[in-house]
Amino acid sequence: MPSRLCSTCEKARAVLRRPKTGELVCRECFYYIFEEEVHQTIINSRLFKKGEKVAIGASGGKDSTVLAHVIKTLNDRYSYGLDLFLLSIDEGITGYRDDSLETVKRNKVQYSLPLKVLGYDELYGWTMDEIVKQVGTRNNCTFCGVFRRQALDRGAAALEVDHIITGHNADDMAETVLMNILRGDIARLERCTEICTQGPEQPAEEDQGCGDAQANDLGGTGIKRSKPFKYAYEKEIVMYAHYKKLDYFSTECIYHPNAYRAYAREYLRELELIRPSAVIDIIHSGEALCVGQQVKRVKQMSCKRCGYMSSNELCKACLLLEGLNRGTPSLGIHSGKSKIAREARANDSGPNDESNIGRTIPKFSRKNADVTSSTSSNPTANAQPQIAISAE
Ligand code: SF4
Ligand SMILES: [Zn+2]
């Protein structure tokens, strides 16, 4: 970096070139500009209401750690009046999530924010380590993505929070636009650039990976999902975390990330070499798209078994869990139209169900702090524990 003055304050020495704009800036100006751009995104989209309870989806990774730091900073600087929480999901991945949760626990102290952790084992009766033992490493991310999305909503419901914010950034969003175009998924394309979503739609199979489930997640319970980093470049998030010396966890999951998204990411990197504004351009293209009425939208209903929002009679998590419990993990992975999936739905229709489907997911409830058990629609289910979310 040549010894040049910061293009913003014109006093301090520039120490970095912003990937988003190419400007040479000093450290303090970079922090301020980055935070102010997030603030502008929040203001322009009227993201928060004063006094709102907001859960920050915290994984310990760079995106959610920077998100927690910046939202707390802006909440204090501009008196948003938000009641902030950290909400973490413990998938039960030894050597990965256990370590990253230690980072979140330190963030809790560093940012003085309450932390709640909800584990797959207490919610579904299975850890990801156990799931991988049964299903292998081919479709494991489908289980993990579907289970995480529901777990976040259930954690938010238990906290009596109406709004979850996640650290998805501009690069994630541009990748999602590309993926939806490449597979011709026009219905998802319509909404995948929205900053705040609230609806029943499931992400596509290929999106159900690490973090990806949320990248194309259109909500599911009336609990809002927002992405304040929608316009923040991943490289700038990394720079912010690096220069601020934030405490984050950078190791990848041991159960390999989603391949389809990796191709879209690689393609985007190559596009950026030719056209540096490609990320923002793609997001703007997605925002400007208007999808015709003839495109079929997903209808909204509640899962007969667990009460969670679903586009079918049984939600994907219930199908996947039943598959695990029956020892037929392919149930629910691909098409919901398969014979075995149809049988699973039929089995849930009343007291004639003779099959032992094992433990089911507790009934979804937003009113109570505790998520209560479901017994009414599924008389043969094993006893289901109340979900007590551990406060760290
Ligand atoms: S890569 Fe992500 S989605 Fe896949 S198993 Fe690991 S944490 Fe879960
Ligand atoms: Zn400066």
Ligand SMILES: [Zn+2]
């Ligand atoms: Zn369900």
